[in-house]
Amino acid sequence: MRLGELLALRWEAVDFTRRVLMVANSAEFTTKNKRSRVLPMSEGLFRMLQARRERLTSETPLVFHRQGQALRLDTVSKAFKRYVRDAELPDRYHFHSLRHTFASWLAQDGVSLFAIQKLLGHASGAVTQVYSHLQPSELHSVVARVEVPLN
Numbered sequence: 001m002r003l004g005e006l007l008a009l010r011w012e013a014v015d016f017t018r019r020v021l022m023v024a025n026s027a028e029f030t031t032k033n034k035r036s037r038v039l040p041m042s043e044g045l046f047r048m049l050q051a052r053r054e055r056l057t058s059e060t061p062l063v064f065h066r067q068g069q070a071l072r073l074d075t076v077s078k079a080f081k082r083y084v085r086d087a088e089l090p091d092r093y094h095f096h097s098l099r100h101t102f103a104s105w106l107a108q109d110g111v112s113l114f115a116i117q118k119l120l121g122h123a124s125g126a127v128t129q130v131y132s133h134l135q136p137s138e139l140h141s142v143v144a145r146v147e148v149p150l151n
Contacts, residue, residue, distance in 0.1 A: 003095050007071050009063040019046055033123035107131040
């Protein structure tokens with residue numbers, strides 16, 4: 001999810017039964033491409049959100065907050081950058097780098113660009129094409145489909 005989507009995430013958009021998150025427009029938030037999407041939760045995320053819900057001490061509808069108050073984009077971005085520097089990682093890493101890494105790992109594992117596009121919420125496949133160079137093994141299997149035997 002994009003940082004703005006995470007910070008706008010409300011408990012009503014977390015479906016523990018179906019194990020999905022609903023990313024949608026609301027009066028307070030509009031998605032980047034103004035489209036809603038449903039995202040599956042990994043097992044780790046499911047457990048983390050369950051534990052967070054159980055520890056809830058305030059009546060805020062927000063999943064991520066500080067003492068019931070909404071977190072600001074710049075506050076989270078600056079904190080992330082501080083962690084990057086503390087870990088002595090390259091300064092080029094930003095919060096958005098996590099999204100890029102997620103997509104890159106999926107592409108390297110052979111996940112279709114269409115599936116990656118849907119997970120990331122790209123309005124166009126052209127945006128997702130940036131990850132296409134990361135899946136050469138998929139291209140080998142495509143070429144093998146039209147292989148002509150040389151006898």
